Amino acid sequence: EAQVTQNPRYLITVTGKKLTVTCSQNMNHEYMSWYRQDPGLGLRQIYYSMNVEVTDKGDVPEGYKVSRKEKRNFPLILESPSPNQTSLYFCASSLKAGVPGELFFGEGSRLTVL
Amino acid sequence: AQSVTQLGSHVSVSEGALVLLRCNYSSSVPPYLFWYVQYPNQGLQLLLKYTSAATLVKGINGFEAEFKKSETSFHLTKPSAHMSDAAEYFCAVSVPNTNAGKSTFGDGTTLTVKP
Numbered sequence: 001e002a003q004v005t006q007n008p009r010y011l012i013t014v015t016g017k018k019l020t021v022t023c024s025q026n027m028n029h030e031y032m033s034w035y036r037q038d039p040g041l042g043l044r045q046i047y048y049s050m051n052v053e054v055t056d057k058g059d060v061p062e063g064y065k066v067s068r069k070e071k072r073n074f075p076l077i078l079e080s081p082s083p084n085q086t087s088l089y090f091c092a093s094s095l096k097a098g099v100p101g102e103l104f105f106g107e108g109s110r111l112t113v114l
Numbered sequence: 115a116q117s118v119t120q121l122g123s124h125v126s127v128s129e130g131a132l133v134l135l136r137c138n139y140s141s142s143v144p145p146y147l148f149w150y151v152q153y154p155n156q157g158l159q160l161l162l163k164y165t166s167a168a169t170l171v172k173g174i175n176g177f178e179a180e181f182k183k184s185e186t187s188f189h190l191t192k193p194s195a196h197m198s199d200a201a202e203y204f205c206a207v208s209v210p211n212t213n214a215g216k217s218t219f220g221d222g223t224t225l226t227v228k229p
Contacts, residue, residue, distance in 0.1 A: 040123065042204065043219040098210070100165070101215070103158070103160070
């Protein structure tokens with residue numbers, strides 16, 4: 001089954017404790033992206049990747065890191081989480097970079113930073 | 115820069131009534147436009163997309179949208195609402211070869227369907 005898998009789905013952590021949210025897709029997609037969803041603000045792009053070893057900042061990259069060492073994986077790293085990073089996070093992928101196409105989304109990771 | 119405005123953060127209709135969710139876009143070049151639906155505790159899934167072919171686009175679950183260049187709109191409609199349509203809906207715009215084909219999303223519209 002074609003899918004984007006995120007883990008963990010739910011996480012409560014404390015300020016400053018490093019965490020990683022994993023994302024994996026099994027569709028051989030070139031393009032992957034992370035979004036955060038906050039009430040009334042829609043989805044805002046954090047980082048994106050056009051292919052292996054190619055990543056770039058989105059609209060709200062502060063406080064986040066990413067890597068793309070393999071085509072299928074695109075982890076989101078919070079080196080020192082703060083309460084303003086409490087949010088619902090989505091990983092998404094698309095077949096080709098540079099060509100607008102359907103985004104396939106994971107089920108989301110709800111993060112709470114105390 | 116591309117942008118999307120969804121008019122009305124909450125829309126409530128009765129079961130069987132027309133559903134109309136509004137989306138206006140801004141883009142300096144012909145855009146691609148998408149509607150996504152998000153059910154509770156799930157990720158977004160594509161309802162339909164416009165990619166410069168037919169201006170009236172049909173999607174899943176009886177939804178359709180019409181691209182109107184003169185009005186810079188891409189409103190989503192469904193003739194008869196069903197209880198299962200209750201969800202949050204997002205309009206998105208993307209421009210070929212710009213920002214890696216990034217999709218920019220609206221703020222979302224929550225649809226409530228009353229029995």
